[in-house]
Amino acid sequence: RLRTWQERIRTQDAGERNLQFALSEVERMSSAQGVPKSVREVASMIYRRALEEDLIRGRSIEAMATASLYAACRQEGIPRSLDDFVGVARVERREIARAYRYISGELRLALKPVDPAGHVPRFCSELSLPEEVKRRATRIVDETTAQGLHAGKSPTGFAAAAIYLASMLSDEKRTQSEIADVADVTVVTVRNRYKEQMDAVELGTL
Amino acid sequence: MTDPAESIEIQNVVASTGIGQELDLEALAEDLPGADFNPDNFPGLVYRTQEPKAAALIFRSGKIVCTGAKSIDDVHEALGIIFEKLRGLKIPVEDDPDITVQNIVSSADLGHQLNLNALAIGLGLEDVEYEPEQFPGLVYRMDEPDVVILLFGSGKIVITGGKRTDDAEEAVEEIVDRIETLGLLG
DNA sequence: ATTTTACTTTCGAAAGC
DNA sequence: GCTTTAAAAAGTAAAAT
Numbered sequence: 001r002l003r004t005w006q007e008r009i010r011t012q013d014a015g016e017r018n019l020q021f022a023l024s025e026v027e028r029m030s031s032a033q034g035v036p037k038s039v040r041e042v043a044s045m046i047y048r049r050a051l052e053e054d055l056i057r058g059r060s061i062e063a064m065a066t067a068s069l070y071a072a073c074r075q076e077g078i079p080r081s082l083d084d085f086v087g088v089a090r091v092e093r094r095e096i097a098r099a100y101r102y103i104s105g106e107l108r109l110a111l112k113p114v115d116p117a118g119h120v121p122r123f124c125s126e127l128s129l130p131e132e133v134k135r136r137a138t139r140i141v142d143e144t145t146a147q148g149l150h151a152g153k154s155p156t157g158f159a160a161a162a163i164y165l166a167s168m169l170s171d172e173k174r175t176q177s178e179i180a181d182v183a184d185v186t187v188v189t190v191r192n193r194y195k196e197q198m199d200a201v202e203l204g205t206l
Numbered sequence: 207m208t209d210p211a212e213s214i215e216i217q218n219v220v221a222s223t224g225i226g227q228e229l230d231l232e233a234l235a236e237d238l239p240g241a242d243f244n245p246d247n248f249p250g251l252v253y254r255t256q257e258p259k260a261a262a263l264i265f266r267s268g269k270i271v272c273t274g275a276k277s278i279d280d281v282h283e284a285l286g287i288i289f290e291k292l293r294g295l296k297i298p299v300e301d302d303p304d305i306t307v308q309n310i311v312s313s314a315d316l317g318h319q320l321n322l323n324a325l326a327i328g329l330g331l332e333d334v335e336y337e338p339e340q341f342p343g344l345v346y347r348m349d350e351p352d353v354v355i356l357l358f359g360s361g362k363i364v365i366t367g368g369k370r371t372d373d374a375e376e377a378v379e380e381i382v383d384r385i386e387t388l389g390l391l392g
Numbered sequence: 393a394t395t396t397t398a399c400t401t402t403c404g405a406a407a408g409c
Numbered sequence: 410g411c412t413t414t415a416a417a418a419a420g421t422a423a424a425a426t
Contacts, residue, residue: 058410081339097340110331113323114339148321151359152342152419186422218416222405248413249407261414263406271405274415309404313417341401342419354402356418364417366403
């Protein structure tokens with residue numbers, strides 16, 4: 001039995017081993033970030049497609065695996081920022097970002113821009129905020145987004161600001177610092193964005 | 207309404223040329239005050255001109271890259287200064303070296319705020335890169351003229367990748383046209 | 393809490409790893 | 410692919426005041 005196993009390892013071509021490594025990395029990072037199983041499968045599929053299209057050769061397998069996972073989250077609407085994976089990946093951010101652009105373009109994923117509203121439920125849960133705040137924050141994001149106020153802004157920072165505003169409006173206040181921490185942005189960003197949103201929305205309608 | 211094309215400002219011109227003569231950069235670094243030469247780091251010697259302000263990368267082969275100039279005339283002027291400096295050092299420089307503009311970076315203002323999300327979808331996700339997590343600008347690759355345009359929520363834009371002054375002008379007209387057609391301008 | 397400095401993106405050439 | 414140069418756009422971050 002051992003001999004057959006060793007035989008298999010020996011005769012396995014490098015490509016197979018690399019694929020296994022990539023998929024195990026997808027699993028590892030998914031677990032670390034709590035990515036659902038269905039999305040991990042999409043990530044595996046994206047990576048296999050990239051392999052078929054010969055997009056992997058000459059590039060970092062780790063970066064391509066991470067990019068596949070991030071792309072899968074984007075495609076499936078599971079809000080996770082690229083920085084969430086930078087923390088668990090073994091390659092630097094710059095390389096992951098480049099790999100993501102490459103995969104996204106070559107595989108024609110045509111992913112739509114991130115909707116800041118997608119981050120609201122997750123952040124609210126981590127802050128133990130009630131449903132009411134979540135609904136208000138989502139409404140603030142939807143309203144300001146419809147005005148195009150989010151153009152060029154960080155989706156996580158934008159969502160964080162709306163939650164800060166909503167939490168105050170609902171008498172469930174969380175400090176800028178608490179919110180900034182779960183969103184992984186600075187208090188300065190929360191402050192800047194929430195001031196803009198404050199001016200843009202009709203407080204009475206919330 | 208002011209024409210966006212008239213707001214175009216050239217910010218940087220990159221050009222290449224050559225003096226048709228091999229150079230000893232070690233010696234040149236000694237003779238040229240202000241020259242930076244770190245061969246371990248980069249093979250080119252860096253020399254900066256004050257007026258017009260520009261930076262030149264001078265290579266052992268005698269080829270030179272000039273960057274930072276605000277106009278094509280400034281590129282010629284800056285390189286002219288460098289040619290004279292070299293001649294002053296008894297280095298033979300061709301009479302009138304060919305100077306090739308490789309890239310022109312321009313900025314402009316469309317005069318209206320832009321909804322980049324809507325624009326990303328409208329212009330076609332295939333030709334667009336818009337990742338606000340990473341960078342606030344929308345990157346649009348245009349075919350004709352062959353340039354890359356960075357569009358911001360403020361309506362300010364950057365045009366780069368063009369080799370002719372006209373490229374930026376044509377690009378602005380084209381992008382304004384496309385945005386208007388989409389009903390996303392103003 | 394505000395100011396300054398710095399990094400993100402796009403582009404191109406150069407010589408060489 | 411990287412190294413270096415310069416420049417704009419606007420957002421974000423970190424260090425300094």
